[in-house]
Amino acid sequence: MISMNRRSFLHSLASASTAAAAASRRQPNLVLILADDLGYGDLGCYGNSRSRTPAIDRLAADGIRFTDFHSNGAVCSPTRAALMTGRYQQRSGVDEVINATTMRDGGLALSEITLAEALGQAGYTTAMFGKWHLGYDPRFHPDRQGFQEFRGYVSGNIDYFSHIDQAGYADWWHNGKAISEDGYTTELITRHALDFIDGHRTMPFFLYLAHASVHYPYQGPNDRALRAAGQKDGGPAGRKDVGATYAAMTEALDNSVGRVLARLRALPYDRETFVFFCSDNGATPQGSNGVLRGFKAQLWEGGHRVPAIACWPGRIPEGRTSGAAALTMDVFPTLLEAAGVKAPDSPALDGISLFPHLRTGKPLAERTLFWAHGPQRAVRWNDWKLTRMPNQEPWLSDLSRDLPETTNLAAELPARVADLTARLDRWERSVTLSRITRKE
Numbered sequence: 498m499i500s501m502n503r504r505s506f507l508h509s510l511a512s513a514s515t516a517a518a519a520a521s522r523r524q525p526n527l528v529l530i531l532a533d534d535l536g537y538g539d540l541g542c543y544g545n546s547r548s549r550t551p552a553i554d555r556l557a558a559d560g561i562r563f564t565d566f567h568s569n570g571a572v573c574s575p576t577r578a579a580l581m582t583g584r585y586q587q588r589s590g591v592d593e594v595i596n597a598t599t600m601r602d603g604g605l606a607l608s609e610i611t612l613a614e615a616l617g618q619a620g621y622t623t624a625m626f627g628k629w630h631l632g633y634d635p636r637f638h639p640d641r642q643g644f645q646e647f648r649g650y651v652s653g654n655i656d657y658f659s660h661i662d663q664a665g666y667a668d669w670w671h672n673g674k675a676i677s678e679d680g681y682t683t684e685l686i687t688r689h690a691l692d693f694i695d696g697h698r699t700m701p702f703f704l705y706l707a708h709a710s711v712h713y714p715y716q717g718p719n720d721r722a723l724r725a726a727g728q729k730d731g732g733p734a735g736r737k738d739v740g741a742t743y744a745a746m747t748e749a750l751d752n753s754v755g756r757v758l759a760r761l762r763a764l765p766y767d768r769e770t771f772v773f774f775c776s777d778n779g780a781t782p783q784g785s786n787g788v789l790r791g792f793k794a795q796l797w798e799g800g801h802r803v804p805a806i807a808c809w810p811g812r813i814p815e816g817r818t819s820g821a822a823a824l825t826m827d828v829f830p831t832l833l834e835a836a837g838v839k840a841p842d843s844p845a846l847d848g849i850s851l852f853p854h855l856r857t858g859k860p861l862a863e864r865t866l867f868w869a870h871g872p873q874r875a876v877r878w879n880d881w882k883l884t885r886m887p888n889q890e891p892w893l894s895d896l897s898r899d900l901p902e903t904t905n906l907a908a909e910l911p912a913r914v915a916d917l918t919a920r921l922d923r924w925e926r927s928v929t930l931s932r933i934t935r936k937e
Contacts, residue, residue, distance in 0.1 A: 567822070655709065827851050831848075876920055
């Protein structure tokens with residue numbers, strides 16, 4: 498059942514967007530590409546030489562590359578909840594991984610207004626191919642959350658060939674129906690994306706590609722299945738060539754991006770396509786976070802500072818680097834503004850639109866940013882970051898001078914620690930009060 502806030506917003510949005518579209522230029526195509534576990538140092542344009550990523554590097558050269566972009570979460574589901582809602586994931590109750598073994602009955606609440614719903618009501622054709630990870634039960638699947646077309650999987654990871662999830666279940670879907678489809682996951686995502694683009698050449702669309710790469714199990718396109726139905730697999734155990742396989746998976750991801758971009762450039766309205774690329778969290782120890790401290794599932798910078806690129810030829814500058822501090826939840830209002838679509842008034846978004854910054858370089862408004870993962874907490878104001886890890890003293894870093902977080906300034910600056918702690922406490926009370934349950 499749609500809540501009154503959600504129903505009234507969708508009704509008013511449809512009316513306002515129809516009028517706006519009639520009076521403006523053609524709405525742009527919107528393409529959102531999300532990599533899985535791709536680290537800050539895993540791409541050539543971010544300094545990596547182990548893998549070849551010419552397509553993503555070209556995307557950066559044709560657009561704007563962020564150096565201070567962060568995932569909302571340090572693991573999969575929380576970041577995806579923030580991406581779909583434009584709000585801190587704690588508000589929607591998806592503040593931890595939706596586990597394939599013990600959490601198969603919950604998901605992103607249907608009362609949330611998703612990015613796909615907002616764009617769909619504004620006249621966009623919406624499609625998603627790849628990883629959902631916001632609910633296993635079909636009532637929480639993407640086709641119930643605003644996507645008119647969905648092919649992919651709903652778990653945290655699947656075998657790239659057999660499509661068996663980490664709990665031993667077959668996990669490949671077309672909308673709400675389980676199906677069997679042969680092929681390497683990255684290739685399937687790409688194939689369906691290309692078919693969708695070909696079928697929607699003259700109408701504005703929102704295409705969300707949520708890749709499996711480079712999440713385990715580590716399997717390159719020339720490997721074989723590791724899991725069968727009923728068989729659980731914990732990841733890289735037993736593989737002696739993880740480094741080479743990781744590179745092959747990264748290059749397969751890059752190849753996919755290149756094929757999609759080439760198909761977009763062939764559209765009649767090729768210069769009316771806004772592409773945003775990012776990762777859902779930092780790399781595991783199998784990948785690279787560059788000079789950053791920590792890895793996925795940690796709130797050091799390596800757990801949440803990720804690659805991100807925005808590209809819209811002719812509308813935003815080419816070859817620029819942005820040092821603006823931004824989060825995954827900012828993608829929601831950014832894409833809405835790019836499309837000329839009004840953001841919902843209720844519930845209020847936590848994310849802010851990056852579009853004025855992308856167009857003109859206008860600085861973002863000052864704000865305090867927050868992360869929470871299990872018992873870990875982090876808060877950032879300007880370049881000051883306070884990290885609280887279990888059984889450790891609070892760690893204060895000045896990121897402008899110490900990006901690798903090697904020096905703890907907490908003892909020298911107790912007033913700064915007290916200020917950031919107070920900000921974090923107020924935020925925690927705020928998201929706790931607005932939290933909604935996952936089960937409906």
